[in-house]
Amino acid sequence: MSSQGVSRWGITLPLTGVPLATHRELVRELPDLGYTDVWTAETAGTDAFTPLALVAEWAPTLRLGTAIVPVFTRGPGLLAMSAATIAELAPGRFALGIGTSSPAIVEGWNGGEFTEPFKRTRDTLRFLRAALAGEKVSETYDTFTVSKFRLERPPAAPPEIMLAALRPGMLRLAAREADGAITNWLAAADVPKVRAEIGPDAELVARIFVCPTEDAEAARGLGRLLISSYLTVPVYAAFHDWLGRGDLLRPMHEAWAAGDRRGANAAIPDTVVDDLIVHGSPEACRERIQSYVDAGLTTPAIAVLPTGADPADLVRALAPKR
Numbered sequence: 001m002s003s004q005g006v007s008r009w010g011i012t013l014p015l016t017g018v019p020l021a022t023h024r025e026l027v028r029e030l031p032d033l034g035y036t037d038v039w040t041a042e043t044a045g046t047d048a049f050t051p052l053a054l055v056a057e058w059a060p061t062l063r064l065g066t067a068i069v070p071v072f073t074r075g076p077g078l079l080a081m082s083a084a085t086i087a088e089l090a091p092g093r094f095a096l097g098i099g100t101s102s103p104a105i106v107e108g109w110n111g112g113e114f115t116e117p118f119k120r121t122r123d124t125l126r127f128l129r130a131a132l133a134g135e136k137v138s139e140t141y142d143t144f145t146v147s148k149f150r151l152e153r154p155p156a157a158p159p160e161i162m163l164a165a166l167r168p169g170m171l172r173l174a175a176r177e178a179d180g181a182i183t184n185w186l187a188a189a190d191v192p193k194v195r196a197e198i199g200p201d202a203e204l205v206a207r208i209f210v211c212p213t214e215d216a217e218a219a220r221g222l223g224r225l226l227i228s229s230y231l232t233v234p235v236y237a238a239f240h241d242w243l244g245r246g247d248l249l250r251p252m253h254e255a256w257a258a259g260d261r262r263g264a265n266a267a268i269p270d271t272v273v274d275d276l277i278v279h280g281s282p283e284a285c286r287e288r289i290q291s292y293v294d295a296g297l298t299t300p301a302i303a304v305l306p307t308g309a310d311p312a313d314l315v316r317a318l319a320p321k322r
Helices: 020-033 050-058 076-089 103-109 117-132 168-177 188-198 216-230 234-243 246-257 261-266 270-276 282-294 311-317
Strands: 010-012 037-040 063-066 094-099 137-140 145-149 160-164 180-184 203-211 277-279 299-304
Touching: 020 050, 020 311, 037 050, 037 299, 050 063, 050 076, 076 094, 076 117, 076 145, 094 117, 094 180, 117 137, 117 160, 117 168, 160 168, 160 203, 168 180, 168 188, 180 188, 188 203, 188 282, 203 216, 203 282, 216 246, 216 261, 216 270, 216 277, 234 246, 246 261, 246 270, 270 277, 277 282, 282 299, 299 311
Parallel strands: 010 037, 010 299, 037 063, 063 094, 094 160, 160 180, 180 203, 203 277, 203 299
Antiparallel strands: 137 145
């Protein structure tokens, strides 16, 4: 661990395969274990807000965050209401992370239109700033119009608003107008490049995929499945081009485009898997996570991957040493 110790140490909940209601005991342990944050995601499992409402009751000192809520799948007013509800339950301890998500989720799963994602995110951020401050909003933005919206229960402490950001344009928007940036699928060595775009003071959150097992081949096998599923999405492909992995990942992209899913997985080099998936003993995993912090990450949001062991025990094993 670094000589400065741990400042923030977050976990992604709910855990894979664990019923939401049965998280109570673990959540109540998290502060004593050294965890400071609970972050949620929103794809096709739980929504991002409901688990945080439970955590606010079960462990009222933890900071809560969404990483992330898509800006296309809710109307602006509903998004503001959902955020205000969690901010009321956890005053001063909630960070609302918003982002574009992906065409598969927005269009394929939710029947929306994935158009002008940068502008939609910027417009949603500006609307939320006003709405969560209790203002009455009537505004024509580039991507939507709001008429006479005012929250009936504006939070006493408006939440921080953070942007999901992968490349310079969105990272710079986060630095200019948000309270920080949330990123995903990067190695510790990539953190300085991302940090350079947002400056030294903005908060940088990253979801880090952690597979606490010393069976390296099993961890790499799972890692390859995840990498081929995510990094073939255009926005992530462009992100890794920018990070400098374009040549290493080109064989994967070519096999995937040809419909050869098995070949795409096999084409991912071990070095890429080992960079993007933290695996090894719990102690080795903790050291790898800390290396992200040492490189400039403010807040790791650990996502525990299944190993066959009890997921709650893995969370306990990954707690920071104090």
